[in-house]
Amino acid sequence: MSHDHDHTDPPADIALRVKALESLLVEKGLVNPAALDAIIETYEHRVGPRNGARVVARAWTDPEFKAALLEDASAAVAELGYEGRQGEHLQVVENTPELHNLVVCTLCSCYPWTVLGLPPVWYKSAPYRARAVSEPHSVLAEFGTHLPASTRIQVWDSTSEMRYLVLPMRPAGAEDFDEEALQSLVTRNAMIGVEQVSMPGRG
Amino acid sequence: MAQLAESPSLPRDEEGPVFREPWEAQAFGLTVALHKKGLFSWEEWTAQLSMEIARAQRQGDADLGDSYYRHWLAALEALSNRKGLSNSDELASRTRQWREAYLNTPHGRAVELSAGLDGRRGSSED
Structure with a gap:
């Protein structure tokens, strides 16, 4: 450096x-610096896909719990301590052998923050936002997800009022796993719907 | 995961940090704080953000998710302006003042806003 x-x-x-x-908003009393720090700390470190x-x-x-979750997800996850901050509703959509669910936000990046934290970069990208709707099969294939031809794909477009969380299928071979072991199998991508939950080592 | 790197159209990431730089976190936090204070609804926010993203795409942004918080900040500035929380003149002047504060602060010392001039138009050399 010169x-x-x-x-x-x-x-x-x-x-x-x-x-x-x-600095302007703080001076005007519109933002409290301590509250701002608390929000950032929460989303950086405390809210993430582990909640989901x-x-x-x-x-x-x-x-x-599953029945309650599918009936009214906002209320069911609130019981676990996860409450929406933006007043949005949460809907949980269940994967079955016949139906695979995929979540997108075509306009911006609405995302179930309270259960998944903040969205990954690719979720916010134009190619994902467009292609999840127009060619979901090839998007899934790029994530290494290949579904049987008989499985229908349903795409859910999030809005500011409604967010979606995918309930993936419990993988075969995990019948003996307890709740904690099961948690460790569940990935963020599976809860967005671009992947399925797989057993360790068979990824 | 190997095949993922071969698909150029979808940007990828691991489950890494949610913000790439501190300013992204600050811009995010400000938006949530203003909303929590009831200064705008979340519907108003997402409408503004969608508009900024669409505008950036029209202007040639590849919009691969990495420019997302730039759009976020543009939306926050625009919505703050529309709601009378701040305006573009005071923002421009305050931005200049911060830049001067950095330039006037010896390396290694904490940068205080007061070290900048009062942000008058034309007071900056750059």
Whole structure:
């Protein structure tokens, strides 16, 4: 570096824009810095796909919970302590040998945050948003998911009012697994519907 | 997972960090905080965000998910403007002030906004 150390290199313009907006909103009393930190901490570290995995494993092992989940998912997951922050409804859609569910948000990236955390990059991308609807079979194939020809695919387009979580099929061979072991099998991608849940080592 | 890397059209990621840079987290947190305070509804937010994403695509953004928080910030600035929470003049001036604060702060010291000038138009050399 040719320059001396009498200044600090400013961050990128986009980061300065965020700092500008944040400092103005804090000054106006519209945002509380401690509340802001708490929100970021929550979504960075505490809310993630493990919440959804717990919901799925419970549904696989507890028929009453499963029935309640399919009837009113928002209420059922709230019982586990996961509540929607944006006032959205959650619907759980169950995979069966005849029907495979796939979730997308064609317009932006509506996503069941409370049970899956924040969406992965590919979920937010235009190719996924478009192709999940127009050619779901080839999207699934790119994720390594090959369904029998007899399985129908249903695509669910999320909105600001309605989010979807896929209840995958419990894999064959996991009959003896307890709830905790089952949780570890459930992936984020399976709960979006681009993959199925598989046994370890058979991925 | 090998075949996934061979499909160029779908960007991939592992279950890594949810934000790639700190400003993405700040922009996200601000939006949730303003919504929680009741300053806009989530429907208004997603409508604005969808609009920014569509606009960026029309302007040639490949929209592979990596530019997502840029659209997010543009939507937040626009919605804040529309709701009277901030406006583009004060945002531009405050952005300049922060840049100057960095340039005026010796390396290694904490950067305070007051180290920048008051953000008057034309006060910056860059």
